[in-house]
């Protein structure tokens with residue numbers, strides 16, 4: 001079994017039976033952000049603490065990424081092997097909005113307002129490692 005590693009550190013809890021996105025919450029104004037950052041994007045306070053985010057939410061909006069994204073995207077595809085993917089703006093239970101990959105890219109299978117849950121999906125294969133990322137899929 002190859003080692004399964006996240007595409008970046010500190011984006012979601014890993015390894016975990018129920019991975020969660022890692023955001024932060026401002027102690028001053030209670031604003032929540034993803035990804036985690038060192039200062040509040042609303043009031044500028046540096047009193048921010050790590051906050052694990054809900055794993056379910058609602059599709060606020062979505063689109064289809066039809067062409068291979070430029071770096072820093074590092075999915076490992078080429079222009080010839082790239083398959084379009086859905087990208088959604090997900091409202092995580094009113095806590096925070098996150099932009100994320102969707103497991104669906106077909107307008108018949110994903111809609112604004114759909115309930116979704118976070119899943120871990122393959123991102124690319126490195127020599128001896130399977131690199132994974134997070135996505136949201138309809139429930």
Ligand SMILES: [Zn+2]
Nearest residue numbers: 026029040043
């Ligand atoms: Zn704040």
